[in-house]
Amino acid sequence: MSQRIGEEEIYRVLKEAIFNAELSPGTQLVETSLAEAFGVSRTPIRAVLQRLKYESLIKLVPNRGAFVYCPSxxxxxxxxxxxxxxxxxxxxxxxxxxxxxxxxxxxxxxxxxxxxxxxxxxxxxxxxxxxxxxxxxxxxxxxxxxxxxxxxxxxxxxxxxxxxxxxxxxxxxxxxxxxxxxxxxxxxxxxxxxxxxxxxxxxxxxVDFSKAVKHSLSIEQLVSRYVKR
Amino acid sequence: MSQRIGEEEIYRVLKEAIFNAELSPGTQLVETSLAEAFGVSRTPIRAVLQRLKYESLIKLVPNRGAFVYCPSxxxxxxxxxxxxxxxxxxxxxxxxxxxxxxxxxxxxxxxxxxxxxxxxxxxxxxxxxxxxxxxxxxxxxxxxxxxxxxxxxxxxxxxxxxxxxxxxxxxxxxxxxxxxxxxxxxxxxxxxxxxxxxxxxxxxxxVDFSKAVKHSLSIEQLVSRYVKR
DNA sequence: ATGACTTAAATCGTATACAATTCTGTATTC
DNA sequence: GAATACAGAATTGTATACGATTTAAGTCAT
Missing domain, CATH: 1.20.120.530 (GntR ligand-binding domain-like)
Structure with missing residues (x-):
């Protein structure tokens, strides 16, 4: 039977995923989805997201959600x-x-x-x-x-x-x-x-900063692309 | 009537208190006490404590509690x-x-x-x-x-x-x-x-690092003081 | 067709209840 | 008398339920 996963472990896994671009920059991380995926409640997920936010690995927008860091x-x-x-x-x-x-x-x-x-x-x-x-x-x-x-x-x-x-x-x-x-x-x-x-x-x-790959656009970029028409 | 206080405000107040040494180094911060004092639940308190931990203003010991940063x-x-x-x-x-x-x-x-x-x-x-x-x-x-x-x-x-x-x-x-x-x-x-x-x-x-005032010693410091006799 | 308004869905923010852990004091045993 | 075991209290960790906010879609009047 699968042992219950701890906050530390969740942090490790999520960080690794971002690190290896398995979660590509700009991707939204939904608390409920993560909670289901890890088989825990939203509470430890939120703690982990805050931690990742402080390390700039994600960007946390109030009342909107968490998004994987997208370097400019x-x-x-x-x-x-x-x-x-x-x-x-x-x-x-x-x-x-x-x-x-x-x-x-x-x-x-x-x-x-x-x-x-x-x-x-x-x-x-x-x-x-x-x-x-x-x-x-x-x-x-x-x-x-x-x-x-x-x-x-x-x-x-x-x-x-x-x-x-x-x-x-x-x-x-x-x-x-x-x-x-x-x-x-x-x-x-x-x-x-x-x-x-x-x-x-x-x-x-x-590093050639002009050539980005695997581009999942950020909300802001998406908005600015469509707002000017 | 007193407006309900937000997470940002709690953070500001607590940080200020530590900043001005109104909470002297080493003091334990109990979640329930803080929650009562601010008139909120423990949830936003915990978020603030994590933030303070990230800034090294407090030390967060698992299952033990939060303690105001004590510089060595x-x-x-x-x-x-x-x-x-x-x-x-x-x-x-x-x-x-x-x-x-x-x-x-x-x-x-x-x-x-x-x-x-x-x-x-x-x-x-x-x-x-x-x-x-x-x-x-x-x-x-x-x-x-x-x-x-x-x-x-x-x-x-x-x-x-x-x-x-x-x-x-x-x-x-x-x-x-x-x-x-x-x-x-x-x-x-x-x-x-x-x-x-x-x-x-x-x-x-x-700064004369040998002369600390209002000194609440850490456990480690206390031990090392008495163990060598 | 277009714009403003209303409504509904999704998501985060907070409160509360309960479980797990750690510490402390006390009793019991050798 | 000292060490150990155990029970109780205090504190943090987690789950769940509810409320607030934002986004988006849909409707209606113009």
Whole structure:
């Protein structure tokens, strides 16, 4: 018999779905439907939706509903700008405070990335990259920096799948990740910060914000398309 | 007759109370008590508590309850470190994007700060300073940077009242605020960033993290104090 | 045909009742 | 006397019912 699902689990599942674009940007999330789907009441669903709202993974419109986050080119630009700044700082701190376990984890994700790219499993490679950057953030041991970067990395991942970049298979990213990890291992904070910062700046250049795929339009966009006639 | 209070209002009141240390760090917030006090059910209270949790103004322990945020010296140090970084960036962007209205607001808060210090109303002066920095953040026009700085500024304010600094009446802060505003008005991003960054760094030095007042210790702190004998 | 008004459906917002969990004080046992 | 087990109280977690708001459709008069 199926065990009753908890709030934490619901959060995890929903977040994962948004992360992997199984719920494409703009999709409406109806409380009653989700409640039925998970076999719970609306109460825990509402709690989860609020949480997702705070992480900007959904947009919550009063008396209207919840909609999956739909990044605009402007926001994407701002997200990567901030990441450039914060990830540099995280790398600097990581060089000081990273534990052996964290270094090992980053190494593992680096290998995963290499392997998945070799197998042309670009989507899985993207996930490994996100995990690499997340561990790097955690290695800073600054809980606020970690939570901010966690949000920015999540949104970046959505942007990557939204403005689909999986085809162009960035060859430089692996080397850059390796160099960053190397600098951290050598406890060279200055270099690590420099590399990490410019790495994100590179990535930003790879995304073509004009070409969005899997486009489920937002309410506002739909309205503005039809209102002018 | 008293109008029924809304979720937004509850949030505002509670946040203000924590902000002004009317609810001192560590205090437990019981849902039923709050519900009675505000004359609503527990449902909107729970929503507000989640929101406060997300902003780190309270700590939410499952099946236990909500407790007002209690900053440790370590966290305080990390908060100011991040602010040093983010507020520099915000100043740089503000120099590019600040609207005339925002410049005017900052000017107003600067005058308020001066006036309140002259009247020895140190607590109100602190509030004016927070408002100044908040407007500076908003002038960056990067929504993520704004939300991060809003959190850090709130927590800084709590830290200021917790590690009470109102007596030493920082004389340099007003001049520095003025210089920052001047640089932004002259659209000199580089200088504004430099000034803002070092300003926060200065502030950090003013706080004596060893002398906490109104101290309700956390369980962990109590244990570690007695366990080593 | 077009515009304003009415009505109905869908959805979120709130209140209340009940279940599950955690803590506390007390009794019982060794 | 100390440790354990248990019962009660307090608190949070969840489910359900009802109310408020918004959206959209449909009707009618112009």
């Amino acid at each position: 080119p402007d926001e994407a630009e701002q997200i990567f700008s901030l990441r450039t700044l914060l990830e540099g700082e995280a790398a600097r701190l990581a060089a000081e405070h990273a534990t052996p376990q964290q270094l090992e984890e980053m190494e593992t994700f680096l290998h995963q990335e290499r392997e998945y790219y070799r197998q042309k499993e670009n989507h899985k490679a993207l996930k490994a990259i996100a995990d690499f950057h997340l561990t790097l953030a955690e290695a800073s041991h600054n809980p606020f920096l970690i939570s901010y970067l966690r949000q920015l990395i999540s949104l970046s991942h959505i942007i990557f799948t939204f403005y689909d970049t999986t085809d162009q298979g960035e060859p430089h990213s692996m080397d850059e990740h390796g160099a960053i990890l190397e600098a951290i291992k050598n406890r060279d904070g200055r270099l690590a910060a420099e590399l990490a910062s410019s790495h994100i700046h590179e990535i930003k250049g790879d | 010296p370590d966290e305080a140090e990390q908060i100011f470190s991040l602010r040093t970084l983010l507020e520099g960036e915000a100043a740089r962007l503000a120099a590019e994007h600040a609207t005339p209205q925002q410049l005017e607001e900052m000017e107003t808060f600067l005058h308020q700060e001066r006036e309140y210090y002259r009247q020895k109303e140190n607590h109100k002066a602190l509030k004016a300073i927070a408002d100044f920095h908040l407007t500076l953040a908003e002038a960056s026009h990067n929504p993520f940077l704004i939300s991060y700085l809003r959190q850090l500024i709130s927590l800084s304010h709590i830290i200021f009242t917790f590690y009470d600094t109102t007596d030493q009446g920082e004389p340099h802060s007003m001049d520095e605020h003025g210089a920052i505003l001047e640089a932004i008005k002259n659209r000199d991003g580089r200088l504004a960033a430099e000034l803002a960054s070092s300003h926060i760094h200065e502030i950090k030095g003013d």
